[in-house]
Amino acid sequence: MSGENKEQPKKPAATPPKPTAAKPPVPAKPPAPAAATAPQKKEPEPPAFEKGIADQIKKRFGEAVKVVFIRPLRIKLMVEPRDIVEVATFLRDTMGLDHAESAGGTDYPKDNQIEMSYHLGSYGREDLASHVLSLSTRTARDDARLPTLINVYKSVEYHERETFEMLGIYFEGHPRNDRFLLPEDWADIPPLRKDFRIKGR
Amino acid sequence: MTSLEDKFEETKRLGLQIVRESEDERLMTLSVGPQHPGSGHFRFTIKLDGDYIVYCDPDPGYVHRGEEKMCEYRNFIQNIPHLERPVIHDSTNITYAYSLAVEELVGIEVPRRGQFIRAIASELNRQVYTLYWLAIYGIFLGHSTMFMWPTGDRELFIDLLEALTGARVTHAYNIPGGVRNDMPEGFRDRCLRQVHYFEKRLKEYEDIFYNNPLFRQRTEQVGVLTKDDAAKLGVTGSVVRASGIPYDIRKAEPYDIYNEIDFKVQYMKTGDSFARSYTPFLDMRESCHIIEQLLDKMPQSGEVRAKLQPNPKGPPGEAYRRVESGRGALGFHIISDGTPKPYRVKISVGSFRNILALPYLLVGQRLADMPAIYWSLNYWPVEADR
Numbered sequence: 390m391s392g393e394n395k396e397q398p399k400k401p402a403a404t405p406p407k408p409t410a411a412k413p414p415v416p417a418k419p420p421a422p423a424a425a426t427a428p429q430k431k432e433p434e435p436p437a438f439e440k441g442i443a444d445q446i447k448k449r450f451g452e453a454v455k456v457v458f459i460r461p462l463r464i465k466l467m468v469e470p471r472d473i474v475e476v477a478t479f480l481r482d483t484m485g486l487d488h489a490e491s492a493g494g495t496d497y498p499k500d501n502q503i504e505m506s507y508h509l510g511s512y513g514r515e516d517l518a519s520h521v522l523s524l525s526t527r528t529a530r531d532d533a534r535l536p537t538l539i540n541v542y543k544s545v546e547y548h549e550r551e552t553f554e555m556l557g558i559y560f561e562g563h564p565r566n567d568r569f570l571l572p573e574d575w576a577d578i579p580p581l582r583k584d585f586r587i588k589g590r
Numbered sequence: 591m592t593s594l595e596d597k598f599e600e601t602k603r604l605g606l607q608i609v610r611e612s613e614d615e616r617l618m619t620l621s622v623g624p625q626h627p628g629s630g631h632f633r634f635t636i637k638l639d640g641d642y643i644v645y646c647d648p649d650p651g652y653v654h655r656g657e658e659k660m661c662e663y664r665n666f667i668q669n670i671p672h673l674e675r676p677v678i679h680d681s682t683n684i685t686y687a688y689s690l691a692v693e694e695l696v697g698i699e700v701p702r703r704g705q706f707i708r709a710i711a712s713e714l715n716r717q718v719y720t721l722y723w724l725a726i727y728g729i730f731l732g733h734s735t736m737f738m739w740p741t742g743d744r745e746l747f748i749d750l751l752e753a754l755t756g757a758r759v760t761h762a763y764n765i766p767g768g769v770r771n772d773m774p775e776g777f778r779d780r781c782l783r784q785v786h787y788f789e790k791r792l793k794e795y796e797d798i799f800y801n802n803p804l805f806r807q808r809t810e811q812v813g814v815l816t817k818d819d820a821a822k823l824g825v826t827g828s829v830v831r832a833s834g835i836p837y838d839i840r841k842a843e844p845y846d847i848y849n850e851i852d853f854k855v856q857y858m859k860t861g862d863s864f865a866r867s868y869t870p871f872l873d874m875r876e877s878c879h880i881i882e883q884l885l886d887k888m889p890q891s892g893e894v895r896a897k898l899q900p901n902p903k904g905p906p907g908e909a910y911r912r913v914e915s916g917r918g919a920l921g922f923h924i925i926s927d928g929t930p931k932p933y934r935v936k937i938s939v940g941s942f943r944n945i946l947a948l949p950y951l952l953v954g955q956r957l958a959d960m961p962a963i964y965w966s967l968n969y970w971p972v973e974a975d976r
Contacts, residue, residue: 488822490912490921490943491921493936506936508921512835518842518843542824544943546946547946569651570975571651581934
């Protein structure tokens with residue numbers, strides 16, 4: 390499986406992209422999430438326990454945290470990249486979500502953004518054992534950079550490394566933004582970006 | 591008496607991969623795998639000071655096939671056969687999580703009989719996986735009998751699954767909406783007979799392997815993972831249960847009919863290699879009880895799959911569903927944009943999570959303990975690479 394894309398010669402930089410002068414790498418305000426993640430209108434009444442959890446987080450962070458959906462056993466939050474470390478620390482220390490099950494990105498070329506989702510779970514709190522909280526954030530596609538969560542959740546180390554090579558998000562502060570699953574001589578755009586096409590498809 | 595240099599020449603001539611650090615003669619870099627008989631399709635580089643491991647760097651990716659990307663090019667049904675490739679020994683469980691997620695997205699309900707058959711197939715398949723894993727663990731530690739017995743008994747379950755699904759290893763049995771076909775005649779009796787036989791065999795496994803003083807000496811107090819560290823590293827499955835956290839998705843978040851089944855989550859507290867190798871064994875025993883209950887409680891007739899439209903699709907949205915596979919929690923995060931093909935599929939597999947504990951456990955241990963620690967992590971390289 391390999392792909393070519395000549396229009397976008399941008400490679401996943403093995404070194405951090407040059408910081409844009411005097412401007413933090415975070416996009417000012419991401420537009421409304423794509424249709425794929427927009428809360429559906431016919432969403433039923435959110436369950437009480439999950440709503441309590443979400444309210445507790447909302448109470449602490451206010452407008453900084455946007456609740457995308459609340460469903461039985463599932464909560465999805467959307468935060469700005471600059472807030473993600475603080476929110477994650479709160480989730481770990483106060484809410485008892487002690488590990489990340491999964492972390493992965495999704496490319497949205499239409500919005501010119503990449504979404505990163507961390508699926509957090511709890512081993513310590515019995516009433517949260519069946520829940521998965523998805524902590525998401527979005528970054529600009531052209532200058533995809535996010536702060537790493539490795540200092541909060543050790544368990545995201547390999548997931549972030551995989552996301553770096555698969556989607557080209559540079560994790561600031563991550564000790565190793567380098568090859569993991571792909572071949573060492575991989576010289577194409579990150580394969581999970583939507584403009585990477587599988588040959589012949 | 592040959593000199594040290596001659597020995598190195600000799601190993602080079604034999605094609606063994608031993609590299610000596612030139613700047614520091616104390617440390618030796620050793621590449622374990624991907625051709626090592628026990629490592630699977632996986633390599634990790636270790637550095638040795640004497641026979642103590644001082645550094646370990648896992649290097650997966652030898653069998654990376656881009657499953658997640660492939661999913662974006664096929665519709666929800668076409669995705670099933672290739673999705674079970676990452677872990678063919680546990681193929682029912684990996685398609686189970688996928689089917690649950692697709693069902694949530696498309697909004698279909700599985701008929702009750704279908705739910706039972708699904709659970710039976712996935713329990714049988716977990717036995718197949720665990721026996722395969724145990725066989726390799728046995729031969730890895732030089733216990734040939736423990737290679738032969740599980741390999742032989744695994745055939746029983748493979749035959750059962752063949753009768754049930756029509757294929758020996760890659761079943762493609764779980765599909766969104768239920769299972770592909772109903773049980774054959776007389777399956778119940780045959781399944782019960784073989785499960786009863788296997789329960790007796792498990793006692794013999796315990797006698798010859800787990801109570802073997804040699805095995806105990808090699809694994810007890812070796813590679814201890816404490817409860818706090820297990821949670822911090824986010825390991826899953828038998829690894830986290832061996833460290834004293836009784837976490838099992840079948841109990842934590844019962845899917846399909848698991849909330850009607852009476853079973854205990856098997857766990858141990860010591861967190862050493864012995865606990866990590868014994869927990870899957872306890873799971874196998876518990877799994878036998880689960881299969882018996884499932885066969886007892888299942889409705890004798892009825893539909894096994896819900897009718898799907900030809901090209902199933904749901905409204906835009908996302909779903910994250912998990913099952914307990916042989917290696918722990920196996921989650922599918924599927925994002926749909928309303929078309930029949932998934933927009934993005936992220937597979938969170940137990941192996942990929944457990945491998946994070948490898949450098950943590952190996953550093954500071956002796957080289958001779960490496961196999962006992964490595965394979966006790968219940969790691970399946972192909973699954974981790976996806």
